[in-house]
Amino acid sequence: MAGLALAQRRPGLLNSRAMHPDATPTIPSLLHAQRLHCRAGSAEVPIHLLRYDLQRYDPAAFAQAGVAYPPAMDRCVPKRQAEYLFGRVAARRALADVGWPDAQVGTGSQREPLWPEKIVGAITHTDTYAAATAVRAGRFRGIGIDIEAALAPEAMASTEHYALNAGEREVLRAQAALAYPLALAIAFSAKESIYKALFPTVGRYFGFEAVRIDAIDAIDAEQGTLHFTVMEDLCPDWRAGHRDHAHFTLLDPRTILTSYGW
Numbered sequence: 356m357a358g359l360a361l362a363q364r365r366p367g368l369l370n371s372r373a374m375h376p377d378a379t380p381t382i383p384s385l386l387h388a389q390r391l392h393c394r395a396g397s398a399e400v401p402i403h404l405l406r407y408d409l410q411r412y413d414p415a416a417f418a419q420a421g422v423a424y425p426p427a428m429d430r431c432v433p434k435r436q437a438e439y440l441f442g443r444v445a446a447r448r449a450l451a452d453v454g455w456p457d458a459q460v461g462t463g464s465q466r467e468p469l470w471p472e473k474i475v476g477a478i479t480h481t482d483t484y485a486a487a488t489a490v491r492a493g494r495f496r497g498i499g500i501d502i503e504a505a506l507a508p509e510a511m512a513s514t515e516h517y518a519l520n521a522g523e524r525e526v527l528r529a530q531a532a533l534a535y536p537l538a539l540a541i542a543f544s545a546k547e548s549i550y551k552a553l554f555p556t557v558g559r560y561f562g563f564e565a566v567r568i569d570a571i572d573a574i575d576a577e578q579g580t581l582h583f584t585v586m587e588d589l590c591p592d593w594r595a596g597h598r599d600h601a602h603f604t605l606l607d608p609r610t611i612l613t614s615y616g617w
């Protein structure tokens with residue numbers, strides 16, 4: 356959690372600032388829980404960030420955490436079960452902040468999380484971190500957050516070719532403040548954040564070519580802004596040529612969190 360510790364030391368941190376450590380973890384495999392504020396559009400959103408130990412995951416944690424266990428989880432490997440669990444634990448904490456302390460977040464037909472009425476939110480997880488945000492619908496129409504680890508060398512070639520075009524790869528290579536594997540993770544993650552934020556409005560799958568990363572403004576190696584352009588008409592609110600920006604924050608030297616809201 357080096358990045359989070361850093362956020363606490365630096366009150367001026369723009370994209371993300373730690374608020375306070377959360378309540379004492381009650382699930383054995385939950386190592387740390389924290390509430391941050393991250394930039395999403397021109398506002399900030401609270402994000403519940405958890406760090407957990409996959410090796411210590413036990414299905415009994417669903418009951419301990421008050422998270423409904425979907426029958427489909429029986430067919431999933433422990434890693435997927437743990438990711439789902441901790442994503443929902445983070446979501447329950449985020450929902451409690453906006454007046455829904457006992458709500459369960461279901462899953463829609465295209466895997467989208469189903470939030471209570473008039474709530475907008477997003478979930479993300481890796482095998483180490485899980486995070487969620489939830490806000491009242493009047494503040495945002497859509498929010499997306501995504502956590503990504505720097506890509507292993509063997510995953511880089513395929514990711515950079517299916518998620519980015521040649522011009523976008525040049526934008527990343529021109530980044531002096533960020534190592535290329537981290538810049539690639541940031542660009543990939545930002546597109547996933549944008550997808551999560553737009554999906555409830557667009558209502559269908561759209562691929563990585565639908566959004567072009569134009570520039571990355573790294574404030575330093577730990578935080579910054581990505582400028583993007585929508586490349587195709589996605590729906591009446593999202594036409595080709597629309598421009599906006601997302602944000603990134605380093606959670607630890609190998610892991611970034613991106614956030615986008617509109």
Ligand SMILES: CC(C)(COP(=O)(O)OP(=O)(O)OC[C@H]1O[C@@H](n2cnc3c(N)ncnc32)[C@H](O)[C@@H]1OP(=O)(O)O)[C@@H](O)C(=O)NCCC(=O)NCCS
Binds near residue numbers: 466481502563565
């Ligand atoms: C949906 C997707 C973005 C999820 O990203 P991921 O890296 O696999 O996983 P993350 O841990 O960050 O996020 C997973 C969570 O995203 C949420 N999610 C999944 N599908 C979603 C959707 N259609 N809309 C909004 N949120 C969604 C879910 O809560 C999921 O967790 P859960 O299954 O435990 O509930 C990704 O799998 C995908 O399909 N990407 C292709 C589409 C895309 O990104 N296009 C780029 C447009 S520019």
